Amino acid sequence: MGEMISMIAHQWRQPLSSISTVAASIKLKLSLNRFDTTTKEQEEANKLFLQESMNKIESYVRFLTHTIDDFRNFFKPNKQKESVTLSQLVNRTLGIIGKALEVNGITLHVQTNTTHEVLTYANEMTQVILNILKNAEDIIKERDVKNPQIYITLNSDKTWQIITIEDNAGGIKEEILPHIFAPYFSTKTEKNGTGLGLYMSKTIVEEHCGGQIMASNGAHGALFTIKLKEDATS
Ligand SMILES: Nc1ncnc2c1ncn2[C@@H]1O[C@H](COP(=O)(O)OP(=O)(O)OP(=O)(O)O)[C@@H](O)[C@H]1O
Ligand SMILES: [Mg+2]
Numbered sequence: 001m002g003e004m005i006s007m008i009a010h011q012w013r014q015p016l017s018s019i020s021t022v023a024a025s026i027k028l029k030l031s032l033n034r035f036d037t038t039t040k041e042q043e044e045a046n047k048l049f050l051q052e053s054m055n056k057i058e059s060y061v062r063f064l065t066h067t068i069d070d071f072r073n074f075f076k077p078n079k080q081k082e083s084v085t086l087s088q089l090v091n092r093t094l095g096i097i098g099k100a101l102e103v104n105g106i107t108l109h110v111q112t113n114t115t116h117e118v119l120t121y122a123n124e125m126t127q128v129i130l131n132i133l134k135n136a137e138d139i140i141k142e143r144d145v146k147n148p149q150i151y152i153t154l155n156s157d158k159t160w161q162i163i164t165i166e167d168n169a170g171g172i173k174e175e176i177l178p179h180i181f182a183p184y185f186s187t188k189t190e191k192n193g194t195g196l197g198l199y200m201s202k203t204i205v206e207e208h209c210g211g212q213i214m215a216s217n218g219a220h221g222a223l224f225t226i227k228l229k230e231d232a233t234s
Contacts, residue, residue, distance in 0.1 A: 006194060006196055010196045012067060014134055015061075017100075018097075018100060022056050056099070059095060067127070081122075082119070082120065082121070084122045084125075085116065086112070086114060086116075086228075087112050087115070087154060089122060089125050090129060090152055090154070093129040097133050100137065104140065104148070105148060107150070108149075108150050111152070113154060114154050117230070118161050120211075124208060125205075127201075127204065128201040128226065132165050133165065135197060135198070135222075136167035136169065136221075138192075139169040140169045142188075143169050145169045148167070149167070150168075152164070159227075160228065161230060163225070164225050165223070166221055166222065166224075167220070170221055172217060177217075180198050180215055181199055181201075181213075181215070183195065185198075209228060211226060211228040211229065212225075213225070213226050213227075
């Protein structure tokens, strides 16, 4: 139960901070009197801005709700799998964290070389990709990387559907590489990291989805590889 609550809290941090970013941008506009309605165009632009802000908040709240359901299901057998393509998984994740990456000036490159579907726990897999992207964002900020980039590639071979995610923040120190998937392992300060992100990700990929997750160092930064079978009976 305690572990489940920690996991929910962990997964809620990003969407909650996204919601507060949207609220802050509305408040900022208000305080600067940017909701001018003297012309029809201004009024329309204001409406559009508010509409889009509310849509974003709704989608973040949907994600929060999903997270609770996901974790209720986390330890249950017979939960429902979904057929999704790797790019659908990536796009769902970008719906949650895409804006934050953009705000931080991070350029994202997605290369799609496979359109096969995998039968998997799609929401749980979305959380895995979210954790990896969030870590990339954290390290890019921590090391103040100039011209930050994240490369996502979607590939397949005979056995696997493969997602790789690489950043350009210089990589994971060799001495900590064997430990990063352990529960509560974090190099971030107490306040900023629970060290549960990659542990949860490994549990989801390997124990629930019958796949594999690995970390290594690529040419420019950390390189995470997730392998899923088209139809894993795990
Ligand atoms: N892209 C990366 N580049 C360099 N180091 C990384 C990267 N991703 C993860 N790490 C290292 O792995 C550690 C464990 O990551 P994990 O996501 O499990 O926990 P965390 O990010 O520290 O905490 P939380 O996920 O609660 O924010 C991190 O503290 C960091 O040292
Ligand atoms: Mg993390």
